[in-house]
Amino acid sequence: MKKQLDLRGLTCPEPVLKTKKVVDQADVKEVEALVDSEVSVQNLARLARSQNLHFQSTRENGHHKVLISKDQTGTVETKHQTSTAATRDGAGGTIIFISKDSFGQGNSASLEKDHDFSLNLLNVFLQTVHQSGHEVRAVLLANSGVKLMDPQSPHQKVLSDLAQGGVEVLACGLCLDYYGLKEKVKTEQITNMFAICEYLFAADKVLSP
Amino acid sequence: MSNNNPKDLSSNDKRLTSNVKAAGCAAKMSSAELKQVLAGLPKIKSANLLAGIDNFEDAAVYKLNDDLAMVKSMDFFPPVLDDPYLFGQIAATNALSDIYAMGGKPTLALAMLVFPTCDLPLSTAAEILRGGADQVEKAGAIIAGGHSIQGAEVLYGLSVTGFVHPEKLLTNSGARAGDQIVMTKSLGTGVGLLALKAGLLDDDTKGMLVSSLTTLNDRAIDALAHLGTNTSHYIHACTDITGFGLIGHIQEMSKASKVSATINIKHLRFLPGVLEFARQGLVPAAAYGNRKSFETNVSYIKDFPLEFTDLLYDPQTAGGLIFAVADEHAEACLKALNGSGVAATIIGQFLEGIPGHIDITMN
Incomplete structure (x- = not known):
């Protein structure tokens, strides 16, 4: 039996309690719950995980639809995974790892002209990757490489093009913090060293221009 | 289920927490919001201001002379549970803690109350104030007045003044590489209070939660003060664990002190039951907010169960102290x-x- 719950407008811990009550009924095989906060989605994901049930969440016009079912057990799927969880699904692929805001190094790194050239070259590289159709799993940005994420940076465009093409674009949070960019970048694009390590070790190929 | 749980009672009485969205220190603004709001304020510099807004200190400290500095703090929040007396006690414990976190002793407190007189009986307000006053007395300080206004939602807290010898002042910024991190109390008041609200705590577990929430941090400061005359030479920094959770407050200390930190999850103490409640999804919204604000600077050396990392970000009300102590x-x-x-x-x-x-x- 499938049960539907409308839990919109309720605050924590009501959505979890109400869902648990229904999930605990033996004859219920599937629960579809509407909730209106990301917190409720995350809490329901934990509830499903604790009982080893299948969990799925989708976002639709202003609210979230959560599906918990007893038939398929053990997998948790959510579109908004934490950075560490994101590395658990299908590893491998090609990773582009950019740890400085330049493509190689010019004659003199201290010369502004040379640095601008190296930075532009990096932009050209990313554009070429985007247009070439090569399959890339993720672009990881660290150290001064995170400066490409600055919304004011002219290099932001190629990154959003890549992201729209399904490439994960992730920047090191520590580095964003250091360069004063953390507040300017979307949280789902911020990651940590643990996740960066996971990506690099799981990769089939790592390109570091 | 505990029969103390008011949730299932079909009473028409308005409950203290019925209007409250986020309770206790979980009601704090997020770190990012706070930063944004404070960004435009003028930077205050004064030779006598020993601790101010800069490093997200627990309290402001003003040097009066070479032997005495005044420590001032204020803290208030919406009800964390339905018992008004307990709420008063907990809010006072939390407010007094800021003074201890600077190494000081509270002396004088003023109460701050926002109260909906149309919705709740005046006796409730009296009970809140009595709980707070009793706790201040336990701390050896006095409540000498306060301010109250009408409002839609109950808010209660204290402005506390304490004193410290300038050389015994404990700030956020003194931790050094090699210092051990000593923590008092157990983690999990955010998850615990949510479970209490959900009516999932038995009497014993509730008792332990309440006891943690009403335990003053004075004994920790006294115990260390009795170690010797120059404790400040090896207790380098101190803060209390409140709304930003363990990770948030360690991160503030580590940023202010310009050192990194490592935490061994095996040595953390948790309140009874909270790991299981977190596992089932009883995680307060502010814990997710804290995770968002602070996780990007955190590396997990292993893949830890989610409930453990949730507790690292759990907002604490009247939490324990963290000390940076020479190895x-x-x-x-x-x-x-x-x-x-x-x-x-x-x-x-x-x-x-x-x-x-x-x-x-x-x-």
Whole structure:
């Protein structure tokens, strides 16, 4: 039996309690719950995980639809995974790892002209990757490489093009913090060293221009 | 289920927490919001201001003379539970804690109350104030007045003034590479209060939660003060664990002190039941907010169960203290704390590294 719950407008811990009550009924095989906060989605994901049930969440016009079912057990799927969880699904692929805001190094790194050239070259590289159709799993940005994420940076465009093409674009949070960019970048694009390590070790190929 | 749970009672009485969205320190603004709001304020510099807004200190400290500094703080929040007397006690414990976190002793407090007189009986307000006053008395301080206004939602707290010898002042910014991190109390009041609200706590578990929430941090400071005359030479920094959770407050200290930190998850103490409640999805919204604000500077050396990392970000109300203690004195401090009945453990270490970076390990 499938049960539907409308839990919109309720605050924590009501959505979890109400869902648990229904999930605990033996004859219920599937629960579809509407909730209106990301917190409720995350809490329901934990509830499903604790009982080893299948969990799925989708976002639709202003609210979230959560599906918990007893038939398929053990997998948790959510579109908004934490950075560490994101590395658990299908590893491998090609990773582009950019740890400085330049493509190689010019004659003199201290010369502004040379640095601008190296930075532009990096932009050209990313554009070429985007247009070439090569399959890339993720672009990881660290150290001064995170400066490409600055919304004011002219290099932001190629990154959003890549992201729209399904490439994960992730920047090191520590580095964003250091360069004063953390507040300017979307949280789902911020990651940590643990996740960066996971990506690099799981990769089939790592390109570091 | 506990029969203290008011949720299932079909009473028409308005409950203290019925209007409250986020309780206790979970009601704090997020770190990012706070930063944004404070960004435009003028920077205050004064030779006598020993601690101000800069490093997200627990309280402001103003030097009166070479032997005396005044410590001032204020803290208030919406009800964390339905018992007004207990709420008063907890809010006062939390407010007094800021003074202890600077190494000081509270002397004088003023109460602050916002109260909907149309919705709730006046006796409720009286009980809140009585709970707060009793706790202030326990701390050896006095309540000498306050301010109250009408409002839609109950808010209560204290403005507390305390004193400290300028050389014994404990700030956020003094931790050094190699210092051991000593923590008092157990983690999990955010998850615990949510479980209480959900009516899932039995009497014993509720008792332990309430006891933690109403335990003053004074004994920890006293125990360390009795260690010797120059404790400040080896207790380098201190803060209390409140709304930003363990990780948030360690990160503030590590940023202010320009060191990195490592925390051993095995040495953390949790309140009974909270890991299981978190596992089932009883995680307060502010814990997710804290995770968002602070997780990017955290490296997990292992893949830890989610409920453990959730508790690292759990917003604490009236939480314990974190001390940065010189390595060679850490055991003595631990002994002094545990000897005076303060449950304390070494949970990690500050290291030379990227300020604000925290490694979570399990050895």
